[in-house]
Amino acid sequence: MKRTWMLLLGAALCLVWSLPAWSAPPLAPNTVGKSLSQATGMLRAAGFRYRVEASHSCCKTTNPKLKNVVAQQIGVGASYPANKVIVLRTWRYTPQARKVQVPDVRGMPAENARRTLLGRGFRVTVVSTMTTTNARLVGRVAAQSVQPRAMLMQGYPVTINVFKRR
DSSP states (O other): OHHHHHHHHHHHHHHHHHSOOOOOOOBOOOOTTSBHHHHHHHHHHTTOEEEEEEEEESSOOOOGGGEEEEEESSOTTOBOOTTSEEEEEEEEOOTTOOEEEOOOOTTSBHHHHHHHHHHTTOEEEEEEEEEESOTTTTTBEEEESSOTTOEEETTOEEEEEEEEEO
8 A cells, every 4th residue: 555655756746847837927027118229128138028109209200219118918026928029109209399287187077187188288098987877977087097196208109998888
C-alpha cells in the first residue's frame, strides 16, 4: 500500500513538472500623457501589440514629435492577453493650446452640456447607455468621463453619458 502511494506521488510530481508554467496575462501599462514613442515602447516592452487611432489637432502643427496619447482602449492595470491589440488615441498640440477647467455638466440637457464643453475647447462624444424611468431625467447628462474642475489641455476628449428611457 505504501509503495502504491509513493508511485502515485512520484507520477503526480512528474506530471506537474512537465506542465508548462502558467502565468497571468500581463497588466496594461499607463500610456496616457506619454509621447507616442514612449507609449509604444512601453507596450512593446510589456509584450503588447498596438494600433494608433484618431490623431486630432487642437491647434495647427506639423511637428510629429508633439503627439501625445490621450486615451487607451484597455484600462490601466487591466489584465489583457499579450497577443491582443491595444488601441492608443493621440492628440497633437502646440504651445498655443492652454489648460482650461472642465465644467460640471452633470444634470444639464445633453445639447447644452455639449455646447458648454465645446466652448471650452474640448472634443465631445455623447453616448447614451444609462437608462431611467424618470421622464425628467431623459436627455440629461448622467455622467462625464473627466472629473469636474480638472485642469486639462484644450482639445482633450470628454465623453458625456446621457440618460435614455428604459
